[in-house]
Amino acid sequence: MSKITNEELLNSIKGRFDSDVTHISEPFGLLTLETSREKIIDLLTFLKTDAALQFIYLTDITAIHYPETEKPIGIIYHLHSLVNNVRIRIKVFVADGDVKMPTATTLWNGANWMERETYDLFGVVFEGHPDLRRILNVDDMTVFPMRKEYPLEDPNRVDKRDYFFGR
Amino acid sequence: MSEIQIVEAPPGVEGAGFFATSLDKAIGLARSYSLWPLPFATSCCGIEFMATMASTYDLSRFGAERLSFSPRQADLLMVMGTISKKMGPVLRQVYLQMAEPRWVLAMGACASSGGIFDTYSVLQGIDEIIPVDVYIPGCPPRPEAVIDGFMQIQKLVQTESLRRRDSPEYQKLLASYGIQ
Numbered sequence: 001m002s003k004i005t006n007e008e009l010l011n012s013i014k015g016r017f018d019s020d021v022t023h024i025s026e027p028f029g030l031l032t033l034e035t036s037r038e039k040i041i042d043l044l045t046f047l048k049t050d051a052a053l054q055f056i057y058l059t060d061i062t063a064i065h066y067p068e069t070e071k072p073i074g075i076i077y078h079l080h081s082l083v084n085n086v087r088i089r090i091k092v093f094v095a096d097g098d099v100k101m102p103t104a105t106t107l108w109n110g111a112n113w114m115e116r117e118t119y120d121l122f123g124v125v126f127e128g129h130p131d132l133r134r135i136l137n138v139d140d141m142t143v144f145p146m147r148k149e150y151p152l153e154d155p156n157r158v159d160k161r162d163y164f165f166g167r
Numbered sequence: 168m169s170e171i172q173i174v175e176a177p178p179g180v181e182g183a184g185f186f187a188t189s190l191d192k193a194i195g196l197a198r199s200y201s202l203w204p205l206p207f208a209t210s211c212c213g214i215e216f217m218a219t220m221a222s223t224y225d226l227s228r229f230g231a232e233r234l235s236f237s238p239r240q241a242d243l244l245m246v247m248g249t250i251s252k253k254m255g256p257v258l259r260q261v262y263l264q265m266a267e268p269r270w271v272l273a274m275g276a277c278a279s280s281g282g283i284f285d286t287y288s289v290l291q292g293i294d295e296i297i298p299v300d301v302y303i304p305g306c307p308p309r310p311e312a313v314i315d316g317f318m319q320i321q322k323l324v325q326t327e328s329l330r331r332r333d334s335p336e337y338q339k340l341l342a343s344y345g346i347q
Contacts, residue, residue, distance in 0.1 A: 137288060138252050145287045157291045159280050 002086035004052070006031040009086060012053060016046055023091075032089040040077075040092050041102050047079055047088065048107055055079040055088065061104065061114035063122040067148045071095045075124055077104070094124075103128040121146040174200060191329040198242070198268075199324040200230035202317075205241035205265070207258060209248030212275040212307040216247050219310040229317055238264040243320060244297075247307075249277040250290045262297045263346065267332050270320050273299045274313060276306045298340055 006026055013021060013033070021043070023034040035043050047055040059078035066072050071093035080087050092101065103126040104111040115126040116135040123144035126132055134141065143150045177196055179188030208216055219226050226232070235241040238261045250258055262271065273293050276282030279302045281291035293299060300323055303316035331337055341347055 136253075138255075143287075150287070152287060153285045154281065154287055154289065154291050156295060157281060157285050160285065 003084040004081075004086055006086070009053065009088065012050065013043070013046075017043055030087055030089055032091070034091045034093065037092055037094060037101060040090070041104070041106070043090065044077065044079070044104060044107055047081075053081060054083040055081045057082050058104065058108040058110055058114070059087070061111060061118055063118050063124055063146075065122065065147050069093075073099050073122060073124065075101050075118065099123055100125045100127055102126070105129055120144070123147065191327070192325075194329065195325040195327060199321040202229075202231050202242045202270075202320070202324065203233050203235040203240055204231050204243040204245050204272075205235050205238055205261070207244060207246045207248075207261060209250060209254065210277070212247035212278070215307040215310060216245065216274065216313060219313045224310040224314065226314065226317065229314070229321065231317065238262075239266060241265055242269060244269065244271045245274060246271065246278045246293050246299075247274040249282065249284055250293055251288055252290050253288075255290050255296050258293060259296045268324075268327070270300045270323065271297060272301045272303065272316055272320055274303045274316065275308055276304065279304065282306060296344065298344060 006029070009031055010024065010033075017035070017039060020039045021033045021035050023032075025032050047053055057080040059080045060076075061078075062076050064074045064076060066074070073096065074091050074093045077090045077092075078087065079090070094100070099122075101124055103115060105115065105126075106128065112130065113135060115124075115129050116132060118124045119126060119129075119132055120134040120136050121144060133139070137145065145152070174196065176186065177188050177192040179186055179192070181187075206213065206216055208214075218224060220234070231243075238244075242265075244262055244265060246258065262269070271293075273279045277284060277289070278293050279299075281289050283306075285291070290296065301316050301319045303312050305312050308316070338347070
């Protein structure tokens with residue numbers, strides 16, 4: 001059992017970031033909220049350094065792409081308070097053509113590779129990152145493959161061509 | 168009566184105290200039963216290859232007992248498993264470091280065609296970067312299939328002309344892969 005409830009957690013966040021956190025929900029009991037690019041580092045710093053909360057562990061940084069929305073790229077942070085055994089998920093949505101985020105490597109060294117992966121797959125530019133280059137894909141790749149406008153399949157595949165199936 | 172079988176002699180002319188055959192048949196015979204494979208195992212096909220090497224299936228019966236983990240000494244490159252695009256240049260370099268004559272065996276769906284991984288990060292068959300002699304289908308293939316594929320390689324080795332590697336066709340094949 002977690003030592004603090006989602007309600008207490010949300011109240012202490014609201015105390016500092018009242019109107020800066022929106023879209024609050026609890027899917028499967030995981031407190032999820034949205035904030036802005038300007039406030040994200042402040043919020044992460046608060047969660048990490050607050051004496052009662054102590055979200056000292058950065059579980060993951062990833063991203064998501066909803067091409068039909070106004071702000072299509074979402075950057076998602078998962079934090080874990082090992083002391084209180086509670087987790088939180090924070091999302092920041094940014095507009096196309098302005099896919100930038102301040103780096104979290106100033107708070108966690110472990111954010112380094114997570115941000116490189118998010119850059120590699122979604123093209124999110126983390127400003128202030130010490131070494132932002134591709135980590136999983138080949139260096140000369142020109143696309144960000146997890147974005148919806150790029151096809152998932154490899155164009156060189158020959159054995160799935162229509163004429164093999166009489167189409 | 169011994170149960171040990173030794174390999175049959177190639178066709179040739181036999182008489183009292185002599186046996187004559189062509190040099191490439193004799194060399195092909197010797198090569199085919201002493202192939203040194205280089206296992207390039209990246210995923211589950213590699214596990215199946217380990218079973219093939221172990222006592223139940225025992226690939227050493229075919230003279231392939233000595234695995235070479237140095238490409239310089241290997242005759243046969245056995246590529247087993249998914250090759251991602253990032254691994255592609257590594258595999259290519261291993262192939263380039265092998266001395267002629269060299270053979271390549273692609274084991275399993277992934278090495279042959281990309282398999283289920285029809286995706287941006289996976290090489291759609293190793294024949295995009297290096298020439299392949301024998302493809303073994305299966306996901307993964309059973310050890311029997313690996314042995315069958317290996318015997319196909321042996322057949323190629325036995326019947327290969329000694330001058331094949333100098334032929335313009337072979338040079339053209341290598342050139343189409345940008346080698347040499």
